[in-house]
Amino acid sequence: MADKRCKSDPIRQHWVPRFYLRYVATPETRDTENPLVWVFSKESGEPKLTSTRQIAAQSFLYSPKDCLGASKLDMEKELEALEAIMSPIWRIVSREFVNFLANEEIRKGLALFVSILHLRHPARLSEVDKIHEKIVAECEAMPTDNAGRPIIESVEIGGELRAFDNSGWHEYKAAGREEKKRIFVDAIRRNATHGAEILLRKRWYIVFSQKPVFMTTDTPVTVFNRNHKAFGLATPGTSIYFPLCPTRVLVMDDDRVQPNGLYHPLLDDTRSSVPFNKAAWHHAKRFMISPRHTDEVCAELLAEHE
Numbered sequence: 001m002a003d004k005r006c007k008s009d010p011i012r013q014h015w016v017p018r019f020y021l022r023y024v025a026t027p028e029t030r031d032t033e034n035p036l037v038w039v040f041s042k043e044s045g046e047p048k049l050t051s052t053r054q055i056a057a058q059s060f061l062y063s064p065k066d067c068l069g070a071s072k073l074d075m076e077k078e079l080e081a082l083e084a085i086m087s088p089i090w091r092i093v094s095r096e097f098v099n100f101l102a103n104e105e106i107r108k109g110l111a112l113f114v115s116i117l118h119l120r121h122p123a124r125l126s127e128v129d130k131i132h133e134k135i136v137a138e139c140e141a142m143p144t145d146n147a148g149r150p151i152i153e154s155v156e157i158g159g160e161l162r163a164f165d166n167s168g169w170h171e172y173k174a175a176g177r178e179e180k181k182r183i184f185v186d187a188i189r190r191n192a193t194h195g196a197e198i199l200l201r202k203r204w205y206i207v208f209s210q211k212p213v214f215m216t217t218d219t220p221v222t223v224f225n226r227n228h229k230a231f232g233l234a235t236p237g238t239s240i241y242f243p244l245c246p247t248r249v250l251v252m253d254d255d256r257v258q259p260n261g262l263y264h265p266l267l268d269d270t271r272s273s274v275p276f277n278k279a280a281w282h283h284a285k286r287f288m289i290s291p292r293h294t295d296e297v298c299a300e301l302l303a304e305h306e
Helices: 018-022 074-093 104-119 122-140 169-173 177-200 269-283 294-303
Strands: 012-014 036-041 048-051 057-059 154-157 160-163 203-208 222-224 239-245 248-253 262-265 287-290
Touching: 018 074, 036 294, 074 104, 074 177, 074 239, 104 177, 104 239, 104 248, 122 169, 122 177, 222 269, 239 269, 269 294, 287 294
Parallel strands: 203 262
Antiparallel strands: 012 057, 036 048, 036 287, 154 160, 203 248, 222 239, 239 248
């Protein structure tokens, strides 16, 4: 059945918001109707100066089709509403020295925004595919009842045993693209607030420079843990880097010794920015995004190994 939509429906849905990309656009285009950014792919090709309309977007990413073939736009509209709230806040956090400990409203807004930015990435949709495949394979190896459904009394989720309901097994096993997209969208709603609460418990600080030295990527929320191979936001030792703009990076970590809520200037803008750019590039899924020509950024990353 053909997709049913009106002309105003958002077909290309950005997983990195355009208002955020405007802040990493070239200085000459940042305040125009069509901001441009330098993009360099991890896979192939040369650096390109590209419109923010064209990157980090996918057709109907957050709009699974219903049984009548119509794309559900609820999540896209919720994301647009959040971005409308955060856009004016970005003018503050990208330029001023905000006291995050005193300004709880901005801190909570940022925590929710970062949590959702992490959850809304298409990589999470790919993870749904992998998890679905793994669950089906493991359940297929179990004994089955007369209806061909796996006989499982309970499953452990987050250390808690829960009764396993196999009544919808065949529907789950047969889940296609649109069903998996619904799981992806539901996970954003279900986990957004929980992720924000985890981030609010961490230590926050800002690293800032006088020059626009920081880049971002198609995966702007860099999540890493030096002590664990498998980890999540709540795993002890997990840290987050998130470039607010080319002169500021928000860091969230579990360091309880160092002070909270401070601003730390880079002593050497170019050299000192390399560890942050290196981490961002390492964790990027597809490409880097910068207001500077990406050849310049890559040269700085390579110089660190010389």
